Amino acid sequence: MNSSNRTALIIGGGIIGCSIAFELLRAGIKCTLIDKGALNKEASTAAAGMLGAQVEIHHPGAFYDLCKWSQQLYRNWTEDLLETGGISPQYIDKGILRAALTEEDELELLSRLPWIHNAEWLTAKEMRAIEPCLSHEIRGGLSFQQDHQVHPVHLALALQASIHKLGCDIREWTPAFGLIERNGRIQGVRTAEGELLADQVIIASGAWSSALTEPFGLKLSLFPVKGQCISLRTAAPVISSTVFTKGCYIVPKQDGSMIIGATQEECGYDKRCQASVIGTLHTAATKLLPELEQAEFVSTWAGLRPGTPDDLPYIGRFETIPGLIMAAGHYRNGILLAPATGLLIKQLVMEEPTGINLTPFTPDRVLTPLQQIN
Ligand SMILES: Cc1cc2nc3c(=O)[nH]c(=O)nc-3n(C[C@H](O)[C@H](O)[C@H](O)COP(=O)(O)OP(=O)(O)OC[C@H]3O[C@@H](n4cnc5c(N)ncnc54)[C@H](O)[C@@H]3O)c2cc1C
Structure with a gap:
């Protein structure tokens, strides 16, 4: 399937959902983004906007590497947002x-x-x-x-303007009530306005994300x-x-x-x-x-x-549920991790090699053996 025929549905219009939409749209994928309220009215615009890959991390490892990678992507990413949507995220390169x-x-x-x-x-x-x-x-x-900062409210506005410009189908005040599974694959969500279907469904619903996976026996601690x-x-x-x-x-x-x-x-x-x-x-x-x-x-x-029990985000596919991708649980670092998360999800959807090894962040890591078999 070439990218212009692919469709994606993103549940959650915070910084993470909007960043995913931005990368998918840039890759030519048709996107629908839904939110239970207005875009970016939850954690994302409550944040301070530090890009603290160094200050926030207390030991080396995969999470530190992910944070540093996202930090390296940041400056160019904000320039791309300014060029696309005309709004500056107010990137300040003071440490x-x-x-x-x-x-x-x-x-x-x-x-x-x-x-x-x-x-x-x-x-x-x-x-x-x-x-x-x-x-x-x-x-x-x-x-x-190297730990710079942005203004989260201006970042949100920059992302919203950019995805709007790239043709995103944005539906505010449209809560997802449940996932639709057909032929062993997640194919969409149920909303008050009816079913919304897509090739890939991406959960980016922040602290609310586990409510959608639980009916499938997947108890994601979030x-x-x-x-x-x-x-x-x-x-x-x-x-x-x-x-x-x-x-x-x-x-x-x-x-x-x-x-x-x-x-x-x-x-x-x-x-x-x-x-x-x-x-x-x-x-x-x-x-x-x-x-x-x-x-x-x-x-x-x-x-x-x-928040998640091990303080790591869930970024990746579920082995047991084709069609469903998770991008949630960014805890204290969702602003910092937005460009890397958007890029990683784009790579998963396009079936490209991912920029980093996603094994430490797989949502499957918290499932019990019984849930994994089912
Ligand atoms: C006080 C504070 C300070 C912070 N400071 C920083 C910082 O300096 N640097 C940093 O990197 N990070 C910081 N963070 C963390 C960062 O804000 C979060 O990690 C990030 O915003 C998470 O983004 P998100 O898009 O996953 O979640 P959210 O912004 O919460 O967005 C989730 C969206 O999903 C929607 N949604 C939920 N359920 C449904 C449903 N069923 N159907 C449709 N839509 C749904 C919600 O309405 C919401 O809009 C801070 C957080 C706080 C609270």
Whole structure:
């Protein structure tokens, strides 16, 4: 089948679903993208936008390699989005300073040096030479100059404009109620507007993804991990790099605001913000950047990261269900992993060799032997 005859149906219009649509459309595959609400109103636009392949990862391995690969794809990918849809995702190539405030944290950071790439240990004085407003309590830290950032809201707008331009059939307010299996193959989904059929069905429904596979006996462990954030503004900029310490990061944006995040709470699908939690975040941020004590309050919000038991995403086909591909569970790194995920899913759909070995990320890894046989 040549690519222009192939069809794909993507369930979920967050950053992951939109990135997949972008790559499939660029490859000439006809795409339908459905979302239960409006596009990009869940985890993807609650994010801070760090591309933290170095800062976020605490040990070497397949996940670190995936993160680094996606990070390398990022700059060109955002340029492609700007060229296609006319909207900039606001890629900022300033790095991240990861400061230690305790001896324990300092030792943990130093233990990463033997294997981490593109990182340099800086003394407290050297860190303050780069960011003079950093607290005098910092003990030093790591500088990750390759860990850049985007603005997630602008990234979402850039992706939406690009897939619209490439002819994606976008259907908002269209929840998928269930998968359609015929002749031993997944062929589409049921919606309130009727059946939608395609050669390939891709689940990219974030923290909601397991509801669709469960009726087939496939209990994919995927759960929401709430993150509360606060945004502040100061009269004049106090940092130009992202600054990060254990339990708190501060990401400066082009509009002069700073995103401070984020909590990690396993409390179901609750997106409410609590004043006490936001107060604790503000205190943690002030410890790192004392100037934030008197900063102007802009807003608070919360989003639900798609968590998995081993913190690895599910990217790949199910061995036992032809026609179904999974792209979910990106937890804390879905913004970073968007270009790699889009490309990998395109390669699977086109039956091309994948850019990396997908075995560590196969959704089959969490199924019991009984589920795998059935
Ligand atoms: C506070 C916070 C800070 C973060 N910071 C960063 C960061 O700095 N860097 C980074 O890389 N990552 C970050 N993340 C993680 C990142 O946001 C997520 O990993 C990523 O957004 C997941 O994208 P997604 O498209 O899988 O999920 P989502 O954005 O949640 O999208 C899933 C979509 O599927 C739709 N859907 C669900 N069920 C159905 C259905 N049955 N039918 C149709 N549609 C359905 C939903 O409506 C939703 O639009 C952060 C997350 C949070 C919450």
